Amino acid sequence: MSLEPFLIIAAALFCIGIYGLITSRNAVRVLMSVELMLNAVNINLMAFSNYLDSASIRGQVFTIFVISIAAAEAAVGLAIVLSIYRSRDTVDMEQFNLLRW
Amino acid sequence: MINNIGLGEGSQTVSLVVLTAMLIASAMGVVLLQNIVYAAFLLGATFISVAGLYVLLNADFVAAAQVLIYVGAVNILILFAIMLVNKRQDYQDVKYGALRSVVTGVVCLGLFALLGVTVTSTNWAIAPSIAKLPSTMVVIGQHFFSDYLLPFELASVLLLVALIGAIVLARRELVPEPVQVGQAPSEDTLELLEKPKEQLVASK
Numbered sequence: 001m002s003l004e005p006f007l008i009i010a011a012a013l014f015c016i017g018i019y020g021l022i023t024s025r026n027a028v029r030v031l032m033s034v035e036l037m038l039n040a041v042n043i044n045l046m047a048f049s050n051y052l053d054s055a056s057i058r059g060q061v062f063t064i065f066v067i068s069i070a071a072a073e074a075a076v077g078l079a080i081v082l083s084i085y086r087s088r089d090t091v092d093m094e095q096f097n098l099l100r101w
Numbered sequence: 102m103i104n105n106i107g108l109g110e111g112s113q114t115v116s117l118v119v120l121t122a123m124l125i126a127s128a129m130g131v132v133l134l135q136n137i138v139y140a141a142f143l144l145g146a147t148f149i150s151v152a153g154l155y156v157l158l159n160a161d162f163v164a165a166a167q168v169l170i171y172v173g174a175v176n177i178l179i180l181f182a183i184m185l186v187n188k189r190q191d192y193q194d195v196k197y198g199a200l201r202s203v204v205t206g207v208v209c210l211g212l213f214a215l216l217g218v219t220v221t222s223t224n225w226a227i228a229p230s231i232a233k234l235p236s237t238m239v240v241i242g243q244h245f246f247s248d249y250l251l252p253f254e255l256a257s258v259l260l261l262v263a264l265i266g267a268i269v270l271a272r273r274e275l276v277p278e279p280v281q282v283g284q285a286p287s288e289d290t291l292e293l294l295e296k297p298k299e300q301l302v303a304s305k
Contacts, residue, residue, distance in 0.1 A: 019206060054159070
């Protein structure tokens with residue numbers, strides 16, 4: 001087993017995340033796509049940590065930081081979605097233009 | 102090359118193929134399925150397959166943390182959010198909706214091809230052998246309390262800030278109830294009275 005399969009898998013997951021981020025209409029699904037992209041980055045970090053730096057596993061430390069930041073991001077993002085839903089009564093991304101113009 | 106948990110080369114390859122198939126299929130389901138509840142459960146499957154990949158990469162502690170935090174906390178949070186904003190509505194069509202999806206798909210495939218070419222054509226400086234650590238947990242703990250102490254403490258402050266921020270954002274503003282002495286509680290007292298929300302209409 002080598003490094004490249006993991007990097008290809010991470011790239012595929014990242015591209016799926018980008019596709020969902022751009023095309024989703026539901027705000028909750030956009031947050032789920034962001035989580036997919038963060039997981040792709042984590043796979044990259046872990047692969048490099050194992051194959052390039054296996055003695056002092058710094059990539060795993062970074063992955064734990066990313067996981068904690070992602071948890072905080074999910075909590076705040078869902079709170080924002082909930083608050084927008086209360087005031088606009090929809091979760092459609094196409095109708096969120098409060099800050100657009 | 103034998104894995105640190107004792108898997109041989111063949112079983113590692115088989116596990117990698119199975120986990121990759123699970124990961125890509127469930128991630129596609131998250132993005133493409135119409136029903137958002139199915140998408141949320143498939144997101145949990147995605148996180149579990151990623152944890153399996155971490156085990157293949159000799160990272161037992163991070164795999165456990167992934168299952169605990171992502172499957173146990175983030176996924177449950179998303180399911181609760183879906184239940185709270187569960188409104189069945191048909192989205193009205195936007196201009197060039199199908200064209201947008203096609204263009205996005207082409208751009209994503211192009212990005213994937215670019216990343217794939219970069220990955221396969223780069224000459225990675227792979228270490229000749231994978232060091233066998235006694236326990237990844239010990240090494241990670243030593244990093245946290247020596248050279249990564251400041252980011253570690255900052256992460257705790259950030260989690261506290263996010264906690265308070267989420268509460269402030271999601272809190273309802275309740276109308277304080279007038280207290281009346283000597284009156285039997287009516288049916289209405291069991292409800293939480295909410296301030297009438299002002300509806301912000303789309304200005305277009």
